[in-house]
Amino acid sequence: DAMVIQNPRYQVTQFGKPVTLSCSQTLNHNVMYWYQQKSSQAPKLLFHYYDKDFNNEADTPDNFQSRRPNTSFCFLDIRSPGLGDAAMYLCATSRGGSSDEQFFGPGTRLTVL
Amino acid sequence: SQQGEEDPQALSIQEGENATMNCSYKTSINNLQWYRQNSGRGLVHLILIRSNEREKHSGRLRVTLDTSKKSSSLLITASRAADTASYFCATISGSARQLTFGSGTQLTVLP
Numbered sequence: 001d002a003m004v005i006q007n008p009r010y011q012v013t014q015f016g017k018p019v020t021l022s023c024s025q026t027l028n029h030n031v032m033y034w035y036q037q038k039s040s041q042a043p044k045l046l047f048h049y050y051d052k053d054f055n056n057e058a059d060t061p062d063n064f065q066s067r068r069p070n071t072s073f074c075f076l077d078i079r080s081p082g083l084g085d086a087a088m089y090l091c092a093t094s095r096g097g098s099s100d101e102q103f104f105g106p107g108t109r110l111t112v113l
Numbered sequence: 114s115q116q117g118e119e120d121p122q123a124l125s126i127q128e129g130e131n132a133t134m135n136c137s138y139k140t141s142i143n144n145l146q147w148y149r150q151n152s153g154r155g156l157v158h159l160i161l162i163r164s165n166e167r168e169k170h171s172g173r174l175r176v177t178l179d180t181s182k183k184s185s186s187l188l189i190t191a192s193r194a195a196d197t198a199s200y201f202c203a204t205i206s207g208s209a210r211q212l213t214f215g216s217g218t219q220l221t222v223l224p
Binding site: 006041042044050097105106 | 143144146148153154155156157158161163201205210211212214215216217219
């Protein structure tokens with residue numbers, strides 16, 4: 001029944017060591033989103049894909065990259081994690097219409113040592 | 114940057130009471146959505162209200178929208194301990210596909 005799956009649920013990395021978070025969906029949705037959420041804050045959109053079309057938010061650091069090799073999978077790459085990148089990373093999907101709800105995965109909690 | 118502000122930031126009530134959360138936003142919208150987030154988990158969509166609607170119900174949830182005041186409220190009636198969570202409003206404007214989230218309200222329902 002899982003619709004948006006994120007792996008791993010918990011990720012520990014070292015300062016400066018590249019890390020990849022993964023997201024997969026069984027909904028066949030056109031759009032996939034990556035959000036960063038820090039403690040007691042609202043989710044902040046990093047970027048999204050509409051099909052293969054990549055859309056980066058203006059204030060997303062260059063340190064964050066994304067790949068979407070096919071409809072089902074999307075990856076978040078953090079090239080050189082800093083202590084300030086410790087957060088919950090949420091993946092979401094939607095069909096793509098402006099009135100569509102988004103379906104969220106359970107998130108990956110990233111710790112940077 | 115966040116479009117919406119929510120108040121209160123935190124709300125604590127007894128089981129069985131009603132909980133009301135408010136959301137304000139800044140620009141014209143297509144629709145406004147409410148999401149719930151249990152601690153350490155992803156967000157779950159609760160309800161969507163379009164810009165031409167004023168009120169919507171879903172089970173124990175009632176949402177109102179006042180586009181002239183750029184505000185919305187979420188009412189949870191007969192609250193339960195399981196309703197304890199953070200609640201976020203989120204808006205979509207224009208042809209955008211992305212949500213802009215409010216700052217959230219942390220609701221605690223005491224048994």
